């Protein structure tokens with residue numbers, strides 16, 4: 001598959017500036033303009049696999065694209081965030097540079113099969129004066145696995161602007177990554193053998209996202225907590241200024257990671273026997289860089305009927321609310337059996 005510049009993956013480009021009004025820029029150019037320069041090559045080497053692989057769809061026909069997989073959860077059903085991110089890439093292909101993704105709504109209707117690619121069929125629902133809407137069916141074995149609607153808007157500033165306040169948390173520089181935490185636990189001399197296997201399996205997972213939990217879990221120590229979680233997240237590797245639509249696609253991928261588990265936090269006596277996202281909705285509020293640390297604030301306001309509702313807010317480091325998401329998932333649990341103390 002030919003290497004593509006960041007700018008053309010979503011078919012348009014708009015710089016991700018810190019102000020609220022991204023300026024149109026040309027497609028991403030290596031800093032010194034010489035694509036063969038060591039700096040550009042370094043960027044190319046460091047470029048996030050999310051950009052070079054996961055979100056880099058192959059065009060099969062008009063409004064028909066094919067996506068491949070990079071990382072698959074141990075459940076061996078496709079990661080929901082991958083399907084959402086690829087669907088948004090497909091939707092954005094036929095949307096102009098002057099329009100920005102502002103929301104998406106999806107249903108996961110069948111489990112994705114990691115053994116075959118995913119086809120994305122785009123339906124151009126409407127191109128309005130200010131808003132443009134696309135509908136996308138993610139298809140495998142001739143059946144939809146995801147149905148998604150995405151809406152894009154022209155920039156239309158307004159005097160009505162407000163947001164919640166970003167939670168006060170330590171900066172990412174003061175925290176450890178998930179990998180560093182696992183290595184720290186593995187270094188404990190008294191760690192039971194049975195835990196080492198599980199932790200090493202976690203280390204081996206090549207998730208294209210870096211995560212720094214704000215309140216690091218104490219592995220294998222089961223205590224109930226509120227259904228709330230905070231962690232710093234960013235795409236692994238370099239994406240660069242590039243294309244705001246692409247950063248929204250990466251954020252869509254990131255937003256589904258570790259979100260549903262928030263609903264399980266109050267129930268340490270249970271473990272998920274069957275858990276899967278049923279739907280996912282997302283709203284994009286301002287420009288941001290998905291390859292820079294962002295605070296992901298997750299909470300679950302409700303659970304019941306073998307389902308859990310979880311909500312997330314992605315914050316820029318400067319306190320600007322970048323995106324919000326909501327998701328309901330099926331949560332079928334069973335009691336955790338612990339070895340008897342006797």
Ligand SMILES: CC(C)(COP(=O)(O)OP(=O)(O)OC[C@H]1O[C@@H](n2cnc3c(N)ncnc32)[C@H](O)[C@@H]1OP(=O)(O)O)[C@@H](O)C(=O)NCCC(=O)NCCSC(=O)CCC(=O)O
Pocket residue numbers: 073075077078079080081108109110111112256260273274275276277278330332333
């Ligand atoms: C949600 C479902 C499963 C609903 O379909 P159905 O109604 O036909 O299925 P169902 O009757 O609910 O049964 C689904 C599975 O649950 C099992 N099942 C049924 N009742 C159960 C119970 N009381 N306790 C435990 N398991 C039970 C069934 O045996 C079946 O397992 P078997 O299938 O083994 O027979 C489907 O719409 C679907 O798969 N949608 C896609 C969900 C998805 O893939 N989301 C994104 C990935 S999830 C994600 O990304 C989260 C992150 C991550 O995965 O890490």
